[in-house]
Amino acid sequence: MCGIAGVARIDGNDLSQEADGLLSAFAHTLAHRGPDDRRLLREGPVGMAFNRLSLVDPNNGAQPLVSADGKVVLIVNGEVYNHRELAAGLPGVRLSTGSDCEVLLPLYQRDGLRFLDRVNGMFAFVLWDKERRLLLLGRDRFGIKPLYFHRDRARVVFASEIKALFADAATPRRLDWNRALGEYDMNATPGFAHGRVTTWFEDIELVPPGVIVELSLKDGASKEHRYWRLPDPDAASETSDEEYAARFRDLLVSSVADCATADTDLGLFLSGGIDSAAVAALAPGGTLRTFTALTPGTVLNGDARGGRRTAELLGLPNHQVLIGSERVPSPQEWRDLVWLGETPLVGPEIFYKFELHRFARQNFPEIKGMLLGAAADEINGGYIPQFAGEGGDWDDFEANLRDLYRRQALQRNPKFGHWWEHDGVPLLNDAAIDPGTPYADDPYRGYFAWQYRTLEQYNVWHEDRTAAGMSTEARVPFLDHRLVELVARIPARRRAALVWDKRIVREAMKGVLPEEIRTRPKGYFFYGDGARHTNRFLTRLLAQDGAELLEQALATENARRFLSADGMRTALDRLTRSPNTENVELLLRLVNLGLLDGMTAQLPAPPAEAAPRPRPVELTVTDWEREQDDIVARVAAEPELSRTVxxxxxxxxxxxxxxxxxxxxxxxxxxxxxxxxxxxxxxxxxxxxxxxxxxxxxxxxxxxxxxxxxxxxxxxxxxxxxxxxxxxxxxxxxxxxx
Incomplete structure (x- = not known):
């Protein structure tokens, strides 16, 4: 993992010496992303800043990378997993470093904009083609690695995080209130959300996944080249369920091996579910340190115990990190976390994961990369039973999808509402309501595309920030494009057998994982049996110190224009008497929006200089059965109920x-x-x-x-x-x- 940033003139002129100060400011802001090395480059119209976290070839992988003929310059954040295979396909080319990313230079010089077609990895890059006077900005197929930019008529600035762009005085610092409040992930409205994700800030763009943005340094003209997209289902496939599962297993084995490649130590976040357990079982070496969140939710729903049991069965060391009901971050801690995350969606999951990263980094500084089971639920059907409803099956899931699609279509075309259903009988076909949609005949494809977008807007966004905040790289084996393509191509007639409750994963892990792990139901960080503790945690967070966070969120002019101060205060007052998960999370997101708005006006210190936090601690468990009551008492303490209210x-x-x-x-x-x-x-x-x-x-x-x-x-x-x-x-x- 690295932090990349820079500035380029796109009006035909060169940068002045003043750009050196800006490049230094970029690098300073992104210091947490790369504490091992820092390099700055200014030449002609382009300036680049690079902060390195060295996981591969620590002694010989400095960037920027330059082609053998000096005509192409490259900075990359991420990993190219199949770099040796790619290099072997370049006869006569001799690479000068051990960097896995250097192979991109000769690939580009040979293949042009098709140079990423065979690349397997997670990456965000900026490439300067001196001869053609072009700047290319690109990202991997899922947006695992971030790359933001702002441009005007004269120049473009780019960086791995938005906060670095704000170090440039000419970059606007305005929260996009209108778009943020309408974002599906923000307001918890179920719906087919497609299209580009929001960056939450006006005039800040995010390079789309699977896309190369081409900018002319002569006149600022721009183009987009899409090198990858989700494939359509293969209706003609005659592959059996067993063959799909076997192929999935082979690809996951390959992906885990790729993600576990490093010249430094790696760790693994281990829950009680099958996803992280599969990664743990397939990771080579057998000495991986694992870390499990010991929260009220994971203790009461059995997930933490399941994580420990998985580690025992696989013979791996496991650290149970205590994040009990009394661990409520201070207002300053929360502001720092929101600023690190750069999203109003910061909530319990992001807090808990950041605590895990803090524990791992502070106790095992040699660990620079963390393997995750993330994204398996979104891609492989982990949430489908929830959409089916309690006791529902695949038919219920599809019926609910069609109903959701129909309601959204009628919102876009309300004039059809009366005609669609008359006396309880539909008079129009669903496709007639919104003929422009590509998903009318197959809402599941719309669901899959929606999950793909959610991965970028929420999952990989926060996995990157929580890891980067502790100078660690997050690695996600389930986001190998070969795996995702396999699942996306499953024909409609095979879906119920393969993607209901991640059956393809469970079948693939037969003989790899013990049965009690392979068949264990999904657990949650903070929902389920521990929901009331999460509600109380969030309510206490907002109410502490005279509702400091809420009052600060209401302090800006824009916040007062969009938010009802009286309504938010009343909502918090009600929550202190009767916490409710949905209500408190929605209120928290509005508070986070207000905090971000205020912080853009007065920039906080960079994450590397954030205020100290309480040191995370481990709860040593030797016999869960015997110690269970003590564990629950330590982690999920119940408050005394008032006898006078x-x-x-x-x-x-x-x-x-x-x-x-x-x-x-x-x-x-x-x-x-x-x-x-x-x-x-x-x-x-x-x-x-x-x-x-x-x-x-x-x-x-x-x-x-x-x-x-x-x-x-x-x-x-x-x-x-x-x-x-x-x-x-x-x-x-x-x-x-x-």
Whole structure:
């Protein structure tokens, strides 16, 4: 991993000596991405800055790289995994360094813009063709490595991170509020999101994945050359399920071997799921250090225990990194993390992963690369069962996709709404609503393309930043383009058998992983059984120190124009009484937007100079079965519930039954039956809910009215508070403003 940046004149002129200061500022801002070496180059119209983290050939891989004839100059952030194979196909070419990226120079000189067609790796590069007076900016097929740029009529500036561009006084520093608030990943609206991702800032562009941007240094003219795109399904394929799984296994073996190639030590983030376990099992050497997040969610849903068990079965050292319910970052820590991430989507997952990287780097500084199981869910169907709904199957998943597509199409063409359904009977075909879409006949292709975009907007974006923040390179074996192409080409008739709940991965790992790992259900960092702890963590984060983060987010002129200060304060006040996952995450994203807006006006220190944080610690576990109660108490401590605050069912909650089912009660939320309660099996819980139905009572009074002991309902009561079924009632009217 490296940090690359630079500036070029695109009006036919050369850079002046003043550009040297700008190049130094770029390199200084990106110091965290490459602490091992720093090089600056200014020649004619082009200036380049390079910060190196050396994983391959540490002593002989400095950049910029220059072709043998001196006509082409190159800086690259990333790895070319098949560089030896590519070099072998260049007879008569002698490379001058051990850098895996140098092979790109003779490839370009031979193949022109087709030079990336056979390259396998993760990379972002800037190439200067002196003879043709061209500047090329390009990225790998999935955008694993970032490259941003801003251009005007006279010049272009480019960098691995947006914050480096802001070191240039001529680059605008304006948050793109309108686009940010409409971004699907930002507002948690399910939908087929396609097209280019947002950079969150006005006039800051991101080189698209699988694309080379060509800029003329003579007149600024630009072109885009797409060298890769997602393939279409192969309807004619006669490949069997077994053959697909075998091919997937072979490609994953190759990809893991590629990603594990380094001249320094590597580590692995190990969860309890099959993805990171597969990488661990296939990684060569057998001495990989593994790191598992010990959060309330991963402890309560069994994921952390599963990670430890996987390490035991594979004979790998495992470090359980304690990130308990009491670990709430300070406002300064959170601002630094948002600035490092450069995205309002910073949340619990990004915080937990950064803590893992901090622990690994501080305790094992020889580890410079981290293997991840990331992206397997998005590409191989890990989230499909969720889209099918509880108890749903593949047919339900496809029906829900069609419904989602239809609703989005009707939003774009509302005049068709009346005609599509009349008296419960559809009168128009789905394709008629939005004939321009390529996915009307196959919504799954739209889903796959949506997941591909999400990878760039969220997954690889934050995996890069959290690793780079600790001078570590993230490596993602599941984002080998050969693997993704294989899955994308699966014909429609084979999808249910291969991509429901990642079946292709599970089948591929037969005989490679122990069965208890291969068949283990997916776990989560912070959802599931630990959701209430995550809710409380985020609420405490926002409420601490007089709601410092929220108030700072509201401090800029633009924030006050777009955000309702009274509404956000009231929302936080409600959350402190009854945290809710969806509501608190949405509020946090708005706070993050406001923080980013403020930080662009007054730039924080570079990440390498960020304020110190508490040192992460490891919880040593010798026997999980015997120590489980102590582990839960240490990681997922429950706060004391107030005995003086009144509680009641939320305003949108009804407790109902039917004469025909006298022993069954239902909890309706917003008019929809969400929970079923058996009067025989859950008598204590039903009695407490009945006591709180219509009356606001303190907990002792409610328990006395119901005639139950708290121990009998404690877990359910805490869960009801977490999801908002029961709310703490304000002692007086809610505050409207401060």
């Amino acid at each position: 009144p509680y009641a069912l939320a305003d949108n909650v009804l407790l109902v039954t039917a004469p025909a089912l006298p022993d069954t009660w239902f909890v309706a939320v917003d008019g929809s039956f969400e929970y079923e309660i058996s009067a025989a099996d859950d008598a204590a819980w039903l009695a407490l809910l009945q006591a709180l139905d219509g009356d606001a009572l303190t907990l002792p009074d409610a328990l006395a009215k119901a005639g139950v002991e708290f121990e009998a309902v404690a877990e359910l009561f805490r869960e009801a508070l977490a999801v908002g079924l029961v709310t703490a009632q304000p002692a007086e009217r809610e505050p409207a403003e401060r």
